[in-house]
Amino acid sequence: MTTPRLFFAFGALCLLIGMAWGIHMSASGDHALSPAHAHLNLVGFVLASIFGGWYALAPTAQDGMLGRIHLVLHAAAVVVMVPGIVFAIQGTGETGAKIGSVLAILSGLMFLVQVLRHPIGRPA
Ligand code: HEM
Structure with missing residues (x-):
């Protein structure tokens, strides 16, 4: 699968889990974990989709390994950060939120590096 497609697939997975979580919060009336839900949707779905859109626009960025490393780094950020925020809210530790x-931020830095290295479109 291409890098943009993988970013979009990861984003869609986060969106589905995030929306199901939101529905559960609404139904239960317990909004205590809404910051974790918000980060799953915003970092997991919105950011991953923006990254996927940019990789689709900048095809030379798809050729190297850095795009795949960026994807794994971003997915790891979400997978560590979201439970980390849950633990932080529940008062059982902040390590996950800190590492996430x-x-x-490393994923954001890698995005900056990629944007500076690769043009939009394929050079003639
Ligand atoms: C089925 C879809 C969704 C449902 C049912 C849902 C439900 C909720 C609920 C119940 C809260 C807590 C509100 C409060 O305590 O004031 C919340 C917070 C939040 N949601 Fe969702 N949500 C959904 C999708 C999304 C999506 C797609 C995003 C972002 C792309 C998002 C972003 C946020 C944010 C940023 C907050 C925090 C708001 C704040 O604390 O002021 N949600 N959501």
Whole structure:
């Protein structure tokens, strides 16, 4: 699968889990974990989809390994950060949220590096 498609697939998975979580929060009336739900939707779905859209626009970025590394880094950020926020809210530790935040900022940094290295469109 191409890098943009993998980003979109990961984003769609986060969206589905995030929306199901939102429906559960609405039905139960317990909104305590809404910051974790918000980060799953925003970092997991919205950011991953923006990254996927950019990789689709910049095909030369799909040729190297850096795009795949970026995808794995971003997915790891979400997978570590979201449960980490749950644990932080529940008062059982902040390590996951801290490590997830560092991974997320590294994913943002890698996006900047990629945007600076690769043009939009394929060079003639
Ligand atoms: C089926 C879809 C969804 C449902 C049922 C749902 C439900 C909820 C609920 C019940 C809350 C807590 C509100 C509160 O305590 O004030 C919440 C918070 C939030 N949701 Fe969702 N949500 C859904 C999808 C999404 C999506 C797709 C996004 C972003 C792309 C999103 C972003 C947020 C944000 C940022 C908050 C935090 C708002 C705040 O704390 O002020 N949600 N959601």
